[in-house]
Amino acid sequence: MTRVLRVQLLRFGLPGALLILLVGTVALFLDRGLWSGGWMELAMEQRDHLMLLCPLALAIGGWLARREHRATVTELFAGTPRPQHQRVLLTLTAVGLPIALAYPAILAVSAPWIMATAEYLPSAAYGVVAVGVLAVIASAWTGLAVGRLVPSPATAPGLAVAGFVAVLAGPMAFREEWQSVLASPAWAMSPWNEFQTVPAAVSAAQAILALTVIVAAAVVLSARRWQTRSVAAAPIALGLVAAIAVMPHDYDRVTIDPVAQELVCTDDAPRVCVGRAHSGLLTEITPKAREALALLAKLPGAPTSAQEDTDNYLDESDIKPPPDGVVEFRMEVGPDGRLADAGHLVTRMLEGGGTSFANCTEFYEIPVARAAGSWLSGRAPVNDPEEAGVTFDDGTPYTVLPETTALWEKLRALPEAEALAKVAAVRKAGLECTDMTGLLG
Amino acid sequence: MRTISAAETAPATYAWSVHAEQLKVKAGRHLAVDGLDLRMQNGVHGLLGPNGAGKTTLMRALATVLRPAGGKLTILGQDVGGRGNLRQARRGLGYLPQEFGFYPRFTVREFVEYMAWLKEMPKHTIPGAAQRAIERVGLTTRADARMKTLSGGMLRRAGIAQAIVNNPLVLLLDEPTVGLDPEQRLDFRELLRDLAVDSCVLVSTHLVEDVVAACTDVLMVNEGRLVFQGDANTLIDHGGPNDAGDSPAERGYSALLRRARNGGVA
Numbered sequence: 116m117t118r119v120l121r122v123q124l125l126r127f128g129l130p131g132a133l134l135i136l137l138v139g140t141v142a143l144f145l146d147r148g149l150w151s152g153g154w155m156e157l158a159m160e161q162r163d164h165l166m167l168l169c170p171l172a173l174a175i176g177g178w179l180a181r182r183e184h185r186a187t188v189t190e191l192f193a194g195t196p197r198p199q200h201q202r203v204l205l206t207l208t209a210v211g212l213p214i215a216l217a218y219p220a221i222l223a224v225s226a227p228w229i230m231a232t233a234e235y236l237p238s239a240a241y242g243v244v245a246v247g248v249l250a251v252i253a254s255a256w257t258g259l260a261v262g263r264l265v266p267s268p269a270t271a272p273g274l275a276v277a278g279f280v281a282v283l284a285g286p287m288a289f290r291e292e293w294q295s296v297l298a299s300p301a302w303a304m305s306p307w308n309e310f311q312t313v314p315a316a317v318s319a320a321q322a323i324l325a326l327t328v329i330v331a332a333a334v335v336l337s338a339r340r341w342q343t344r345s346v347a348a349a350p351i352a353l354g355l356v357a358a359i360a361v362m363p364h365d366y367d368r369v370t371i372d373p374v375a376q377e378l379v380c381t382d383d384a385p386r387v388c389v390g391r392a393h394s395g396l397l398t399e400i401t402p403k404a405r406e407a408l409a410l411l412a413k414l415p416g417a418p419t420s421a422q423e424d425t426d427n428y429l430d431e432s433d434i435k436p437p438p439d440g441v442v443e444f445r446m447e448v449g450p451d452g453r454l455a456d457a458g459h460l461v462t463r464m465l466e467g468g469g470t471s472f473a474n475c476t477e478f479y480e481i482p483v484a485r486a487a488g489s490w491l492s493g494r495a496p497v498n499d500p501e502e503a504g505v506t507f508d509d510g511t512p513y514t515v516l517p518e519t520t521a522l523w524e525k526l527r528a529l530p531e532a533e534a535l536a537k538v539a540a541v542r543k544a545g546l547e548c549t550d551m552t553g554l555l556g
Numbered sequence: 557m558r559t560i561s562a563a564e565t566a567p568a569t570y571a572w573s574v575h576a577e578q579l580k581v582k583a584g585r586h587l588a589v590d591g592l593d594l595r596m597q598n599g600v601h602g603l604l605g606p607n608g609a610g611k612t613t614l615m616r617a618l619a620t621v622l623r624p625a626g627g628k629l630t631i632l633g634q635d636v637g638g639r640g641n642l643r644q645a646r647r648g649l650g651y652l653p654q655e656f657g658f659y660p661r662f663t664v665r666e667f668v669e670y671m672a673w674l675k676e677m678p679k680h681t682i683p684g685a686a687q688r689a690i691e692r693v694g695l696t697t698r699a700d701a702r703m704k705t706l707s708g709g710m711l712r713r714a715g716i717a718q719a720i721v722n723n724p725l726v727l728l729l730d731e732p733t734v735g736l737d738p739e740q741r742l743d744f745r746e747l748l749r750d751l752a753v754d755s756c757v758l759v760s761t762h763l764v765e766d767v768v769a770a771c772t773d774v775l776m777v778n779e780g781r782l783v784f785q786g787d788a789n790t791l792i793d794h795g796g797p798n799d800a801g802d803s804p805a806e807r808g809y810s811a812l813l814r815r816a817r818n819g820g821v822a
Contacts (some may be wrong), residue, residue: 118683119673122666126659187657191718194619195674196646202674 123209131175132213135251139168139221151229152309152448153392154236155372158243159313161221165247165301169254170278172214176258177271179210184266203337210259211252218248229452234395237372242318243304249325250300254278256332263336293317293366297324297358303368309392309448310425312372320362327354369429376425388422393446399454400446407464410491411442414539418442418469428473442469447501456500463499465491468538470545478544480551482515486522487541487555490534496520522555570633573597573726573756574618580626581610581617587625588613590780600752602767603760603775604809610780611760612654615730618758619651632725647676650724654731654760656715660704664695664714667703671718689721692747694740708735716744720751727757733766745770768792768805776812783816 142164143150143157150160183206192202222244262270286295286302295302300321304313331347338344372392379397380388387404389397404421411417424443427433437443444464449455466472467484468491489496496519505513526534537555544551574596581589588610605611616622617629624637632648634640658667668686677685690699693713698706706714712735719727733741748770751757758775761767767774768788776784776791784791788805795807799814 117673117679119670122662122670126661126666186659187655188659189657190616190621190653190655191651191657191671192674193621194646194649194651195671196643196676197674198643 120205120208123205124213127179127206128209128211128213131172131179131210131255132217134175135168135171135214135217136220136224138171139164139217140224142167143221143225147225147228148450149306150225151232151450151452152306153229153233153375155240155243155312155375155392156306156309157222157225157229157233158240158247159304159306159311161218161225162243162247162304163301163306165250165304166279166282166299168218168247168251169282169301170275172251172254173258173261173278174271174275175214176210176255176260177262177274178258180259180262181266181268181270184262199339200337203333206259207256207333207336210255214255215248215252218251219244232395232448232452235375235391237312237374239312239315239318239372242315242322243313246300246318246321246325249322249329253325253328253332256329256336260332260335291364292368293362293364296366296368297321297362300325307369307429308427310371310375310390310427312370312375314363314366314370316361316363317366320358323361324354324358327351327358330354369427371427371430371433376427378422378425380422384420386420386422388420389446390423390425392425393423393448396446396448396454399457400460403457403460404444404464407442407444407461407469410461410465411469413491413535414468414542416440416542421464424471424473426473434473436474437471443471443474445471445473459497459500462488462492462494462497465489467545467551468542470542475545475548478548478550482518482522483541483551483555484545485515485519486526487538489519489523490526490538496523525556570630572630573632574758575630576627577629578627579614579617579624579629581613581622582625583610583613583622588780589617589777591627592777592780592782594775594782594785596756596758596773598752598754598756599772600748600757600759600770601773601775602771603758603777604762604764604767605777606813609777611777612730613780614777615651615728615758615760616653618726619649619653619728620646621651621653643676647722648725650719650722650727650755652712652715652719652729652732656711658703658711658714660702662703663700664690664703664706664717665699667714668718668721672721675722677722685721685723686717689717692720692750693717694743709737709740712736713740716747723754725755727751727755728760729757730760731762732759733761733763741766764801764805764809765803768803776809776816778813778816784812 143161146160150157258274261274282299282301286298289295289298296317297320327350330350334347335344375390375392377391378388379391379394380386381401385405385408387401389400408418408421419440421442421444424445426435442464444460447455465488468487472479472481485496496516498514498516502513507513526537540554541551544554572595574594576592576594579589579592580587603611617624620636620642628635629637631645634645636642636645665686668689669682672682672685690696693716695710695713695717698710703714712732716732719729733744736744748757771788774786774788774791775782791808792804794811795804796811799807800810801807
């Protein structure tokens with residue numbers, strides 16, 4: 116790196132890049148519960164934060180252009196032989212390079228949070244990050260270009276506000292999801308679950324569009340005349356056509372990665388499996404799942420293995436009942452990257468004698484299923500921590516604890532064999548999806 | 557000590573470092589330089605003239621910042637108003653504008669090095685050239701201070717440092733002594749004499765005494781035209797006891813200016 120570039124990086128690019136790094140890292144830290152489930156979630160959540168970072172990069176570009184304008188160096192530089200495009204290239208590099216590095220640096224700072232638990236790193240995540248890098252460069256360079264054309268004190272704050280509105284509200288002007296995704300790199304990036312992905316074609320289309328903005332900004336900055344600046348419209352038009360051609364027009368914001376859904380299992384029995392996206396948590400989950408299997412073993416036809424339910428419940432065709440002899444469980448990842456509500460996993464797996472509401476939504480009676488599970492565990496029913504904060508329509512906290520406890524008390528009062536028969540009946544109803552009402556008397 | 561390149565020792569292929577014929581230059585819509593003829597070789601040339609005479613416009617045209625509106629302007633053998641190699645001419649120029657713009661967060665060294673880069677000096681020569689330029693203007697102890705921390709006089713010297721960093725063959729200094737204390741002005745005159753051995757130095761100033769003390773040649777412009785070119789003694793000779801001024805040189809200047817305003821040319 117030349118001395119001149121080093122100085123330009125230090126004096127021009129670094130302060131803005133540090134601001135991007137700070138804002139991006141703090142925003143991710145505050146939202147860590149949304150991305151702690153894996154690398155793709157982290158990449159997507161960071162893209163969601165472009166609604167902050169793009170306006171910020173725009174404002175940084177505008178502010179740097181204003182600073183250059185205030186330095187009144189035009190007269191001095193105008194008499195030097197170095198061609199304008201080389202000067203502009205140096206400025207663009209000095210501003211773009213640190214900001215481009217700041218974006219993955221935010222990831223590097225945040226990564227240790229999930230380093231120990233996130234194992235599955237799909238290649239699509241690199242595409243998601245690459246688009247983010249291009250988007251912040253495009254924003255900063257556009258800010259520079261606008262700031263050069265309008266060197267007013269109001270330009271930088273104006274760009275921040277305009278950028279925020281454009282990134283946030285711009286996509287709403289479109290009816291089709293794929294159009295909205297092209298309109299904003301932050302759109303549809305809030306992750307729904309750990310099995311989600313962003314197709315490579317979508318990232319490619321967004322990257323093409325960001326690149327064209329980058330080229331257009333460079334053209335505007337290099338040009339001295341309005342006629343030459345108008346040439347910037349050409350790459351934008353070409354990029355738009357190419358991006359529309361590459362973009363899948365049937366794109367759905369919740370696209371599931373089948374590889375992330377694939378089960379990863381223990382080698383030894385009883386077998387415990389989790390989705391590949393959660394493979395880093397298998398060690399933590401296995402003893403709890405086996406404890407649940409041991410407690411379920413007293414039931415006739417008890418399950419002999421456990422696996423994570425990786426179905427996407429937004430897509431009915433993806434919902435499948437578990438294989439025979441398998442108890443399914445759903446799990447959440449906590450903000451620390453580890454299993455959320457770890458103490459409650461066994462309780463959930465015992466519900467309905469190892470059956471799931473998800474596979475029988477019509478007839479599943481939650482108080483009945485939970486009372487049966489509590490009897491199997493030998494512990495009094497408790498509220499599911501996941502339901503904390505959920506309310507009924509009248510605003511009172513959601514709970515089925517009184518009914519569950521009453522049913523559990525009745526079960527406890529029964530002789531062992533009679534109670535076991537009733538719990539077995541609950542399991543059978545859960546598996547066959549028949550009415551559970553009244554099964555516990 | 558520095559290595560002299562072959563280009564620097566090569567004989568010049570032009571007769572005059574600066575040659576203007578019927579030069580016309582606009583400042584906005586106003587024709588500030590109007591049919592000016594000028595020839596300059598190595599040496600220190602002092603440019604005098606009242607406010608609005610066209611001094612700064614002329615300096616800007618010589619610095620290739622303004623394109624001539626008419627006539628012919630040749631700098632270092634290149635026709636900078638026409639089809640000459642502007643880039644080649646600019647490599648041999650040094651320029652300190654009247655309003656010296658700079659990056660406040662840069663250190664003196666960083667700014668001078670950046671200017672050397674803009675002047676397309678070979679990369680490996682830049683650090684040494686910047687150090688020499690800073691030393692020549694007496695800013696060595698402040699070389700690593702931010703520009704925004706410098707006093708007015710120091711800033712002016714930093715401005716001179718950037719102008720001379722490329723050892724220009726034509727050096728244009730517009731009001732270089734503003735902000736310099738008397739001792740610094742004496743040092744500056746010494747620097748000018750030193751620079752003029754190998755360069756054509758044009759210094760625009762209102763300080764007639766500076767011109768007399770440091771310049772081998774005096775130029776005087778009024779209303780966009782050259783009204784006098786000669787040595788300091790000739791300037792003094794034009795003055796009489798009844799002309800305005802506190803020194804013989806100032807009286808000579810006043811007399812020439814009065815004569816020019818009355819329609820005469822010296």
